[in-house]
Every structure is written in C-alpha cells, then in structure tokens.
Amino acid sequence: MVGERDGLAGNVPPARTGGDIFRSDMALTEAVWREAGSWAMEDCSALGVTCGQPETIELGFAANENPPVHVVYDRGGRRVDAAEFHPSWHSLLDIAAWHGLMGRSWAEKQQGAHAARAARFILLAQVEAGVMCPIAMTYASVPALRMDPTLAEVWEPLVASVEYDPRPLPGKQKRGALIGMAMTERAGGSDLSQCATVATPVGDGRYELTGTKWFVSAVASDAFFVLARSPAGLSCFFVPRLDEDGRTNGFRVDRLKDKLGNRSNATAEVELERAVGTLVGQEGHGVRAVMAMVAGTRHDCILGSAAVMRLGVAEAVHFARHRNAFGQALVDQGAMTGVLADLALEYEGAVAGALRLSRAMEEAAAGNAEAAAFRRIAAPVLKYWICKRTPAHAAEALECLGGQGYMEDSRLARAYREAPLMSIWEGSGNVQALDVLRALHQESGVADALLGELQHARGGNRLLDAAASEVTGGLAAGIPDEAQARHFAGLVARTLCASLLVRSAPTSVSDAYCETRLGPRLSGAYGELPSKVEAASIVERALPESH
Template identity: 45%
Template sequence: MSTAHAATHDVHNQPPPPGPFDLWADDAGLREAVAREGAGDFTADLASYGALAGDRLLRLADEAHRDRPRLRTHDTYGHRIDRVAFNAAWHEVMGTAIAHGVAGLSWARPQPGAHVARAALSYLHYQAEPGSSCPLTMTHAAVPVLRQAPALREWADKACAFVYDGRDVPMADKRGVTLGMGMTEKQGGSDVRANTTRALPLGADGDYALVGHKWFFSAPMSDAFLVLAQAPGGLSCFLLPRWRPDGSRNGLRLMRLKDKLGDWSNASSEVEFDDAWAFRIGDEGRGVATILEMVMLTRLDCMLGSAGLMRMALRQALHHARHRHAFGKRLLDQPLMRNVLADLALESEAATTLALRVAGAVDRAPCDAREAALARIATAIGKYWICKRAPVVANEAQECLGGLGYIEETLLPRLVRQAPLNSIWEGCGNIQCLDVLRALAREPETGAALRAEWQAAAGRDAQFDAALQAGMAMLAAGSDEAGARAFVERLALLLQGATLLRANHPLATAWCASRLGAPHAATFGTLGDTAHIDAALARCDAWAR
C-alpha cells in the first residue's frame, strides 16, 4: 500500500468516544435539588448509581436496544406460553436497577426524602436505559394501589423487594415481582370509560373472569398487571397475574408486540383476555379513582425521564463540541454554537429543577395539604411541558453533532426516537391540559397552591415579577378548552421560573430573561446576553471531559 493511500486512513479532528460518565458527580443541578428537597440521607445511594448508570448500564443499553424483544406464543411442543424473550443485557439492567431501589426505594425505606431519592434514581436510570424505565416505574407506582387490597399484601411486598426475577413462574415461587398496566383499548384510547372488556364475578369475593382486549399492554413480560374492565357495577380496577392462584397459566393471550418508533429494548403488546382470572381492587365502578394514584406517579416519572433524556442529549452535544474543531476553533468556542449549547443547558436545568420539586411535593403530600395540592396540579403541568420540550432538545443536540448525530453508532438517534414517548404515554398533551383545567375547576386548593408557589418567588427578579402579575390575572380568568395549551404552557413557565428563583439557582436570572422577558425565539441558540451564555456554559464546565 502506498504512503499516500495509507494517509487517507488517518483519523483526526474527531472526538474520542464519549464516556464513561458519572451521572451524579457531574450534575450539580441534580445534587442541589436532592439536597433542597430533603433527600440528603440518600446521597451515597445516588452517587453509587450515578457512576454505574453512566458506565456499565449505558453499555448494556446499546446491546438491549439492538437485540429487540421477541414474542414466543408457543413452546417447542405446541404449548401456549405467551412469553417475551429478552437479551441477557436487559435482564442485567433490570436486576441492577431493582437491586439499587429504582423501583422500590420509596416503599422499602419510607422516611422523609425517600420519594425524592427514588425520583433521582429514576432520572439517572433513564439517561442510561430508558426502555426498562417502563416496567420499573409501573412496578413502583403500582404499590400504593395494591396496598388498598389486604388480600394482595404479598404482591405489594414483593413489588417493593430489591430482587429481580425474570423467570415466568408463579408469584409464590419468586422473592420479587414486576408489574405492568393495561388500560387502553382499540375503541377508546384515553377515554377509558369507553372500555368494553368485561369482568364477570366468580364465586369468591373479589374474584372475576375477564373477557376482552387491550390495545396497548405495557411490559407484557411482567408478573401481573393492573387493568380496567367493566364489572356489573361499572368500570373497575383489577390485578391480573400471568398465573392463576392454583398454579395454572392465566387466560392472557399476547397477540403481537408493537413495532414502535423507539423504546426498542422494551416490549409493548396487544393482548386478549380469555376468561382470565383477576382480583378486584377497590369498589366496583371506582376503577379510575382506584388506579389514579398509580397514574399520578407514572406521570411524574414521565417528567423525570424527559428531564433525564435532555441531560444526556446535552451531555453528548457538549462532548462533541469540546473535541471538534471548525474554522480554526473548537466548536465550543464558536459564538453561535455557544449560544445553542447554553440555551439547551438552561432548558435542561429548568426541567430537572421542576421535576425534583414535584417529587418533593409528592414526598411531603401525606402530611402537608398544600404540598399535596401542588403535587396534584404540578404533575399535570410539568408532564405536559417538560415532555413537550424533550423532543426539540434531543433534535437540537443531534444537530450539534452534524451528520455524525444521525448515525446509529452514536447515541443521538436513540434519544431522538425515545424523546416523544413520554408526551404520549400516560395521557397525551391534550389530556394533561384538560386535567389541569379540571383540577382548577373542581379542586380550588390546587389553584391556591400554584399561586402560593409563584408568590413565594416574587421580588427576586424583575422579569419574573412582570410575568407573575400577568400570570395571576390569567389564572384568575381561567381558560376554555380550545385555549388550554397556551394557558398551561404559561403556567409551566411561571412554575419553572418560581422554582429556579426559590432555589437560588445560579441560572435563574438567565432563564427568566430568556423565557419570561423579551420573547424567546422558537429555536434554541437565541439567547441575547453573552453573560448569560457564559454563565450557563461555566455551569457545564465539569461535563463530558
């Protein structure tokens, strides 16, 4: 080979492979929020998981996404098994997450700050392997629903256990279980009261046979599922396990796995119930009310996951910009690229701060009525806004890498595919906006809590104060359904601004100037103050070395 030909194989001006990352140590915003929201006792747990998630789990995630789950309806000899087969990397990820409390910490160590610490674990985990966050969050969120039925105490206890067992065997043979969910049907979508699956009472109290289908059946490999079905008394909530109490397989028929845009490591399915045994939780006709606490917790995790995804997308963009040169300078030193990265950093910091604030409200809700009211309204507001912002952040971060960001060997295509999911799962944007309007109309304490949260930040920033005055008038006037999105967006921006200011966040002024002051352009990279750009990037200085 000639010397000239060999020279074409020299590689220069390309960044080194990113990582490993310490997702806890390099995230000042997360560390500050955890301390502020009362979870300082869990710092060692979070530090351990942050290092693990940014290294080993991130590498396992690549394998789990490339080798997607497969449906096995029958075994070699023709027996119906309705099993989902996963790559070994998936099982290691699940085992590691559950052993570190991503699913059970809130319930296994019930002390002040536990919900905040588990929220931080969820945020860290989503950055590494978001697909597995689906069964992890549903297992976590199912526990308070299961605890409503004394007969299901063993299920609740095993859902809290720091033990993962991926075998398809009866619950009695396991020390730990995972939970899925089935609410959506073909004809109803978000209108779950239009569900047609029937629940027929059996002889024993609480025992039913379910006949029907679910159009989206989340995490079908789980040990049991919380589902909604029409009992004689109306729409009701049930626990439907894969195995009947007598040890036989339940009448649960997986029809196919969904061929999804993203979230490839995780399985979602369609299912039919053929006289499937289920146990009722709560009263007949109270299914939505019974399952509501689970839905609130899973919506919080949608918010946390989107914030975590933004963080990882920004981390990848910063790494590339530090090591790539163009026009004689590093990308990180180019004024326009600095503007883009700083703008993304502001969005990420605000999302993380608000998500952990809501987790703190959830943590304090049992003993603080105002925090409970804030958790109620802020979950819907934050779920709407943060989940809406994740796709545009991921796409902008992808663009920072240029063509390389479009290549599957980088992480960005996976993040771009994953980013829209949380705005769809657990109620699309319209559903969240309608929920905000409903809460404000029917639960006046939620509006009072929101106003108190805003007012507590008054007097700290002129841009915020001007927006606050307009926001108070807007909240008093309310909104009709057609204007709900613009209404909720403004509520979200004021809530983020108040949260940042009350936290004395070093980027609060820059954020308020860009989001609440002079109108921020529709794209990132449109910050108007060089000092704000420098401050945001200085905050990121420890990242992605």
C-alpha cells in the same frame, strides 16, 4: 500508531465514558441536596458511576439491537404467550432493582426518598429508556396496591425488593415482581369510557375478564392493573399473568408491536380470555383506582424526559469541546455556545420542577393536604410542558454533533426516537393541558397551592414577578377555556420552573431562564439567547470541564 481509520485521530471526539454522571450534573446534584438531603448523595453517586461505565452504556445499545421476541409456545408445545428478552435487558433491570428504582422508596423512612429515587431514575434512563417503562409502572403500582391491604401484603414486598426476578412463577414464589397496566383499547386510550372489556363476577369475590387490550407494555410483568366493565360500571382489577399453578391466567399475547422507539421494551396486543382478577377500590370507580397508579407513571414520564434532555446536553457539550471547525473548538464559538447554554437551561428548569414534584408526591402520600393540592396541578403542568419540549430538545442536541449525531452509535439517535413517547403515553399533551383546567375547576386548594409556591420567589426577578401576576390574573378572571388550555399550562410550567430556579440556581442560570422563557423572546426554537446571557458559564456548569 493510531491512524485515521481507528477513529481516534484528528478531529473526531472520543466517546464520553467513565466518571460519575451524577456528580458531573450540577443541576441534578443540587436538586437532590435540596429535595432529598445529603444522605442521598452517596446512593446517587454509586449509580452515577455505574451509568458512566462503557459496559453499562453498551447494555443499552444491546437491548435495543436485540428487541424482545414473541414466544407463543414453549419447547413442549405448551402455550406460554411470553416475550423473550436479550440478557442485556435483564442486566439493566438487575441494576435498577439493586439501586431501588422500583418500589423501594415507598418503604424507605428517610424524607426525600422519592426525590432521591427520581434522581437515580434520571441517571439510568440516560443509559436506556425502554427498561424504565416496567420500572415506572412497578414504582407507581404501590398506591394502587395499598387500596387493598390483602394485595399489598403479598405484592408490596415483591415490588419493593432489590432483587429482580424474571422467572415466570406465581407471585407467591417470587423474590421480586414487576407490575404493569392494561387500560388502552382500540376505541380509546384518553377516553377510558370506551373500555369494552367485560368483568363477570364468579361468586367468590373474584371476576373473570374478557376483552382486548391494544397496548400492554412490559408484557412479561407478573401482574397488571386492568380496567374492565363490571355490573356496576368501569372498575379496576388486579390480574396476575400466571395463576397459582403457574399456568397462564387467560392472558393471550396476539403480537408485539413494532414501535418507532422504546424498542427494547415489549409492548403487546393482548387478548384476555376469562382472566381471573380481584377488584381494586370501589366497583364502578375504576378510573379513580387506576389514577392512583397513573399519578406515579406521569411523574416518571417527566423524569424520562429530563433524562433525554440531560443526555443531549452532556453529549453535545462533550462533542463541542472536542470538535474544531474553522480553527476553533465549537464550544467556544458564539452561535454554538448559545445553543448549548439554551439546551442546558431547559434541563435546569425541567430537573428543578421534576424533583420538586417528587417531594410533593411524597408529602402528599404522607397526608399533607397542601402538598397534595400542589401535586395535583404541578403534575399535569410539568408533564405537559417538559415532555412537550423534549423532542425539539433532542433534535437540537443531536444536531450539535452534526452528521455523527444522526448515526445510531451516537446515543442521541435513540434518545430522539424515545423523546415523543413521554408526551404521548400516560396522557397526551391536550389531555394534560385539559387536566390542568379540571384540577382548578374540581379540586379546592389547588389554585392556592400553586400561587403559594410561586409566592416563595417573589421579588427575585422582574420577569418572574410579571409572569406570576399573569397567572394570578388569569385565575382571577376565571378558569381558561379549552382552546387556551395549552397556553395556560405552558405559562404556569415556565413560571413554576423559573420560580424554583430563582430560589436555588446561580443567578446566571435563573436570570437567563426568566429572560428566555418568560420574556417576549420566547420563540419556541432553541439557541436564541440575548447577548447579555452568560452562555459560557452556563455551559461550564452543565458539564464541568474537569469531569
């Protein structure tokens, strides 16, 4: 007989495992249907099943409990500057490559390949966030690789490969590759003009790079896009970690950083000592070249945040269904139902916005100018808002599990540590909000593309119409000043997400989103829903009881 000490009896909810975490996520399945198409459902479902399995979930725990180790020398005394990972890390990257999370969608012909990949990203990121860093950078590297056809010819097939190949070999001998980026230095990450790494031409078209990079994540990657100062100014270089003979290419790992979260991932301080690289894009226009990659990593930060929200919603609803307090299941008690519904609403808006952005990215890459203008503003708007809302969301979801939520074996403790990172890297909150203003100021068509998108939902909700008018009025009055940047970015983000929900979600969801995110009730805290909101049906949709 199972007793109290086995943890299964009484009032302790069972772990949420099994099933298909894609099909049980209505907001995500509907977004894939909308932004990709029916062809994508099976692929997503296959990964959804894998991510629900206890063995896969265990890989996420193991990768965090066994963080990477800095290996300076190999057994023969040769300097290798490597990071050694637990097998669980490699297994997770195997799953990612097999399911096409790295560069595959750039090679796929189906419309919606990027939105479908975004959904699969959200699924795997719920298992473990650390591995999503090399996945995101590798995915995002393709537009930057394509700036140099010779580079793209060698590296794009490796990046698009469905084979994960961790062997430390020169690129030409690999079956799959990971790509990272090294921009941030001690003097500045947001302000890249502080970059002091020097690139010296060696005469054969290549350059030698010397300097210190303060944050280099996924340091075991096969190559990096590196920012350095060449004679013509700040430039971008492609630097393989190993040279063509398999020796380290002037790439010295000083130490692995000790981080709050994201512990399975190796983030290093790196010394470049005459590392040989090739110029990407125009010399002196390095920031523009690097931004070709950063557009993709910012997109994936939004997906990573959506994944933290989804995990929180699903774990919290599951727990509240199986936990009684004061004689009743928590899920049925008004104050808790409201918190769960509000957490679910935040995810609904985030996932709708995220996958709409994925579609815009794909259309922009195919040459659609209007999509490019929309993407230009939607990316910083959504990165600012969704990533900023996630840490508080993670804390609230964790609290739904009471003391158990604070325990390391709850899954949510790790998600809580992960949440602030999405907002910091790839452009922190202020930087994103200021980028919204920059986009409006410098790039034609951006304001029209945004207003055109909002127009599609006109007449669908009174509060949405009022918010869209506020955005329009704000733009007509001139671009807001820096002190108003966050307020404006937040308003645009909520209005955009609301407009997507009004067009696509059940009315119970879209009305509640508008009421709580656009009306006067927005307080910033979760769970303060007006009583007219249909909280129970929103919770049931968030995690159907049959799943």
